[in-house]
Amino acid sequence: MSEKPILSVRNLKTYFDVTKGLFSKKQIVKAVDDVSFDVMPNETFGLVGESGCGKTTLGRTIVKLYDPVEGSIEFMGKDIANLKGAELKAYRKDMQMIFQDPYASLNPRMTVGEIIKEPMIIHNIYNTDAEREERVVELLRIVGLKPDHIRRYPAEFSGGQRQRIGIARALAVNPKFIVCDEPISALDVSIQAQVINLLENIQKEMGLSYLFIAHDLSMVKHISDKIGVMYLGHMVEMGKSDDVYHRPLHPYTTALLSAIPIPDPDVAKAKSRILLEGEIPSPINPPTGCPFSTRCPKATERCRKEMPQPIEVGGRMVACHLYER
Amino acid sequence: MALLEVENLKTDFTTDQGMVHAVRDVTFSVEQGEALGIVGESGSGKSQTMYSIIGLLADNGIVNAKRITFDGKDIAPENFVNKKTYEDAMKDIRGNSMAMIFQDPMTFLNPIMKIGDQLTETIMNHNKVSEKDAHELALELMRKVGIPSPEKRINQYPFEFTGGMRQRIIIAIALANNPKLIIADEPTTALDVTIQAQVLELIDELKKNSGSAVIMITHDLGVVAKLCDRIAIMYGGKIVEIGTDKEIFYDPKHPYTKGLLNCIANPDEDDDKELEPIPGSPPDLLNPPKGCPFVDRCTEAMRVCKEYQPEVTKFTETHQCACWLCHEKAVTK
Ligand SMILES: Nc1ncnc2c1ncn2[C@@H]1O[C@H](COP(=O)(O)OP(=O)(O)OP(=O)(O)O)[C@@H](O)[C@H]1O
Numbered sequence: 255m256s257e258k259p260i261l262s263v264r265n266l267k268t269y270f271d272v273t274k275g276l277f278s279k280k281q282i283v284k285a286v287d288d289v290s291f292d293v294m295p296n297e298t299f300g301l302v303g304e305s306g307c308g309k310t311t312l313g314r315t316i317v318k319l320y321d322p323v324e325g326s327i328e329f330m331g332k333d334i335a336n337l338k339g340a341e342l343k344a345y346r347k348d349m350q351m352i353f354q355d356p357y358a359s360l361n362p363r364m365t366v367g368e369i370i371k372e373p374m375i376i377h378n379i380y381n382t383d384a385e386r387e388e389r390v391v392e393l394l395r396i397v398g399l400k401p402d403h404i405r406r407y408p409a410e411f412s413g414g415q416r417q418r419i420g421i422a423r424a425l426a427v428n429p430k431f432i433v434c435d436e437p438i439s440a441l442d443v444s445i446q447a448q449v450i451n452l453l454e455n456i457q458k459e460m461g462l463s464y465l466f467i468a469h470d471l472s473m474v475k476h477i478s479d480k481i482g483v484m485y486l487g488h489m490v491e492m493g494k495s496d497d498v499y500h501r502p503l504h505p506y507t508t509a510l511l512s513a514i515p516i517p518d519p520d521v522a523k524a525k526s527r528i529l530l531e532g533e534i535p536s537p538i539n540p541p542t543g544c545p546f547s548t549r550c551p552k553a554t555e556r557c558r559k560e561m562p563q564p565i566e567v568g569g570r571m572v573a574c575h576l577y578e579r
Numbered sequence: 580m581a582l583l584e585v586e587n588l589k590t591d592f593t594t595d596q597g598m599v600h601a602v603r604d605v606t607f608s609v610e611q612g613e614a615l616g617i618v619g620e621s622g623s624g625k626s627q628t629m630y631s632i633i634g635l636l637a638d639n640g641i642v643n644a645k646r647i648t649f650d651g652k653d654i655a656p657e658n659f660v661n662k663k664t665y666e667d668a669m670k671d672i673r674g675n676s677m678a679m680i681f682q683d684p685m686t687f688l689n690p691i692m693k694i695g696d697q698l699t700e701t702i703m704n705h706n707k708v709s710e711k712d713a714h715e716l717a718l719e720l721m722r723k724v725g726i727p728s729p730e731k732r733i734n735q736y737p738f739e740f741t742g743g744m745r746q747r748i749i750i751a752i753a754l755a756n757n758p759k760l761i762i763a764d765e766p767t768t769a770l771d772v773t774i775q776a777q778v779l780e781l782i783d784e785l786k787k788n789s790g791s792a793v794i795m796i797t798h799d800l801g802v803v804a805k806l807c808d809r810i811a812i813m814y815g816g817k818i819v820e821i822g823t824d825k826e827i828f829y830d831p832k833h834p835y836t837k838g839l840l841n842c843i844a845n846p847d848e849d850d851d852k853e854l855e856p857i858p859g860s861p862p863d864l865l866n867p868p869k870g871c872p873f874v875d876r877c878t879e880a881m882r883v884c885k886e887y888q889p890e891v892t893k894f895t896e897t898h899q900c901a902c903w904l905c906h907e908k909a910v911t912k
């Protein structure tokens with residue numbers, strides 16, 4: 255493939271200092287630990303993993319809400335760490351984020367029109383208020399809301415409608431990339447499909463790329479071209495969605511897939527599951543060696559000592575000793 | 580006689596804005612040892628239906644039912660002499676023959692009591708055993724629900740447990756009671772997928788080994804497919820369709836049930852199948868529609884649907900649906 259990635263993340267590390275008292279031992283959460291991946295133009299990259307594995311931190315580091323301690327993020331060929339002035343502003347316009355909680359992420363004291371207009375004003379996109387207003391009406395139509403919703407307040411809308419307002423706001427500045435952090439998790443099943451279809455249609459029409467974060471593997475598989483699986487801050491497997499879903503390599507991916515309840519009684523009742531022992535270890539004291547070694551049914555002595563490095567297997571990335579030769 | 584029988588249950592809440600009609604004439608039953616799933620969107624009345632039955636309704640709630648019986652006993656609130664006798668009777672039932680597993684396990688755990696003490700207390704309430712034996716039994720139960728190093732954990736407090744472990748303690752308490760009915764209200768919604776799988780497996784085992792009946796409230800069709808023998812679909816305060824797992828999944832009759840099945844992604848199926856969302860949003864139960872609750876979102880709505888509540892059509896002994904499309908007049912048209 256000759257096409258260049260729109261987003262290229264290399265060896266990214268984002269750590270948090272969570273030391274409690276003045277005299278206590280320094281405690282660091284390695285929320286994102288040495289993560290690398292590419293997203294191509296017009297592509298959706300799905301990021302899955304259980305609570306606390308670092309998905310939101312990764313997303314927030316990409317939109318520059320957090321600074322990484324190490325590694326690089328290149329967007330359209332430029333390292334975003336060094337962006338300044340006009341270039342930085344352009345990046346903040348091109349890279350948008352949609353948040354998980356449609357209830358908390360909209361300012362309750364602003365009207366829907368003001369909420370959607372705000373980023374246009376910040377980024378100086380239109381000259382007159384009339385132009386902005388016109389664009390807001392168009393955006394409301396795109397996300398399936400009505401023009402007369404413009405003067406209403408978020409409280410008057412349902413969860414799915416609020417998520418649409420968040421999407422309209424993200425689209426207001428014509429971004430090239432949207433980080434969608436669990437945009438459907440808080441919504442009812444019948445409303446989730448509305449938002450997923452909306453995101454897919456907008457992508458087709460406007461040629462956007464998405465980083466789509468979720469813990470629901472079924473929806474991620476549906477919307478994504480590629481999937482990355484995270485565990486305790488690490489990317490443990492990555493590849494085309496069909497490959498990852500139908501032929502998982504990493505033992506954690508296999509367990510995660512087997513845990514999905516399939517909405518089909520014959521299949522669900524016959525399916526025997528790989529039940530993982532125990533829970534996800536604390537990210538403050540992660541296990542030595544492979545992060546999954548405390549729960550992995552295939553762990554060996556070596557796994558507990560040595561961290562597996564990402565390797566390529568059949569066009570896919572996996573970090574597991576089982577696949578090293 | 581079924582273990583639980585509910586007939587024409589109605590629950591209203593008085594609020595500043597007016598009366599919220601949360602449960603609107605619900606009828607169903609649960610047999611000994613079976614698992615019934617209750618599925619529906621947020622606000623469709625799933626939780627309030629159960630709270631009305633087990634006597635845990637908020638103070639502004641009013642219950643009306645033609646009949647509620649559990650294990651042969653009449654437990655309809657209006658058939659008790661006063662509120663106090665009702666509450667005492669229900670408290671007794673909830674501690675003995677019913678167990679509850681809710682989304683937030685802290686509803687049922689005492690935050691300032693050691694996990695072990697909470698377990699032994701339950702055990703000693705239900706079995707004539709010494710404290711030492713109860714302690715042993717508690718350890719065994721903790722082991723059974725998969726709590727690692729129970730000898731150490733038994734002396735800890737709930738805050739030292741993760742959400743998944745707390746939920747397992749609730750299940751351990753349920754195990755100690757040997758209840759006839761387990762009511763689980765979104766027990767795994769707050770948990771991660773791999774932990775959810777563990778908890779569901781435990782509930783399934785509990786059902787199979789002790790013969791307890793289960794009512795599983797969830798919005799996750801995958802969960803009911805895995806666990807339930809029968810499924811009730813709720814919408815706008817009503818049960819719009821009820822049937823066996825196979826009837827609901829493979830032969831759905833109600834447009835809402837069909838819609839629900841079309842808008843979930845089944846990862847085992849072909850990828851490019853486009854999801855078919857149900858347009859619109861659920862009705863406001865302050866002013867529910869006069870006719871069918873689904874009328875504003877239904878693509879097949881007819882004139883009659885706006886005016887009259889659909890009658891129930893029975894397809895088999897187990898399968899029934901409240902929709903005018905199934906009515907003989909519409910079918911023969
Ligand atoms: N601002 C912060 N300060 C300290 N620790 C943090 C901060 N943000 C996140 N963490 C920690 O970093 C780890 C990764 O958190 P993150 O929110 O990225 O996970 P996630 O994968 O998005 O989880 P979820 O599915 O629950 O949203 C967690 O252990 C979390 O407690």
Ligand SMILES: Nc1ncnc2c1ncn2[C@@H]1O[C@H](COP(=O)(O)OP(=O)(O)OP(=O)(O)O)[C@@H](O)[C@H]1O
Nearest residue numbers: 592599601620621622623624625626627628637864
């Ligand atoms: N104490 C109350 N006062 C007024 N209205 C209430 C009260 N409790 C519940 N309701 C309303 O009753 C309706 C049914 O609520 P219920 O909790 O049964 O929904 P549910 O189906 O369990 O939804 P969810 O999936 O979100 O838990 C909702 O419209 C809710 O707002």
Ligand code: SF4
Nearest residue numbers: 544547550557574575
């Ligand atoms: S490296 Fe070892 S412990 Fe880690 S996933 Fe592979 S087999 Fe399991």
Ligand code: SF4
Nearest residue numbers: 871874877884902903
């Ligand atoms: S009764 Fe009418 S509106 Fe209601 S589901 Fe049936 S066809 Fe649709």
Ligand SMILES: [Mg+2]
Nearest residue numbers: 309310311435
């Ligand atoms: Mg997150």
Ligand SMILES: [Mg+2]
Nearest residue numbers: 625626627764
């Ligand atoms: Mg509920």
